Amino acid sequence: MKKYIRPALVLTLGMVAVIGVYTLVVFGIGKVVPNKGLGNQITVKGQKQYANIGQQFTLPQYFHGRPSAVDYNAAGSGASNKGPNNPEYLEQVQKRIDTLLMVNPTMTEVKIPVDLITASGSGLDPNISVAAAEFQIDRVAKARNLSTEKVKDLIAENSAAENIVFFAPQKVNVLKLNAALENLK
Known part of the structure; x- marks a missing residue:
């Protein structure tokens, strides 16, 4: 069972990091375009x-x-x-x-x-x-x-x-x- 938990946690943390970075990049782009994303x-x-x-x-x-x-x-x-x-x-x-x-x-x-x-x-x-x-x-x-x-x-x-x-x-x-x-x- 341990051999499945570690990869699942690594994959989960990796996806959280990727999605978090993507979200911040999109948010940042929204703040520099005209109208500031409003x-x-x-x-x-x-x-x-x-x-x-x-x-x-x-x-x-x-x-x-x-x-x-x-x-x-x-x-x-x-x-x-x-x-x-x-x-x-x-x-x-x-x-x-x-x-x-x-x-x-x-x-x-x-x-x-x-x-x-x-x-x-x-x-x-x-x-x-x-x-x-x-x-x-x-x-x-x-x-x-x-x-x-x-x-x-x-x-x-x-x-x-x-x-x-x-x-x-x-x-x-x-x-x-x-x-x-x-x-x-």
């Missing part, structure tokens, strides 16, 4: 908000983000794990389509970008595609009494700031875009 914070109406965590917007004057399988709860991120043929999932997607068409009456079902009706893997995706933002232009412009061109320009400005990786799909951070809308006043 996330991507912006100030909206005098309050600090995390732009790297998806948030729910339901009012017509705001752009809406991706649906969330965890109701935008950052403490418990995750997906629904329902397959594409699951009847509950298909019913949920149809409800999302119906809701989108109801709040965006100038659009058709054919034009709905997939990221507006499907949740991301984490349920907290802060970004939508440029196509998803453009899908919502008429509703937001009408609710804010703005021209559609002004809203398009705002999307273009905010998508350019988000897209620094070559060949990546164009995206827009929903919170930053909505903050930019608020700053128009």
Whole structure:
């Protein structure tokens, strides 16, 4: 029995050392990067908000983000794990389509970008595609009494700031875009 205890203790202590060093290295890197590992914070109406965590917007004057399988709860991120043929999932997607068409009456079902009706893997995706933002232009412009061109320009400005990786799909951070809308006043 002694011949098994010593190797087990050595292996355990070795793994504790390796994992401890790894943890300290990652913690150290987090303290020297921009924002000191505190996330991507912006100030909206005098309050600090995390732009790297998806948030729910339901009012017509705001752009809406991706649906969330965890109701935008950052403490418990995750997906629904329902397959594409699951009847509950298909019913949920149809409800999302119906809701989108109801709040965006100038659009058709054919034009709905997939990221507006499907949740991301984490349920907290802060970004939508440029196509998803453009899908919502008429509703937001009408609710804010703005021209559609002004809203398009705002999307273009905010998508350019988000897209620094070559060949990546164009995206827009929903919170930053909505903050930019608020700053128009």
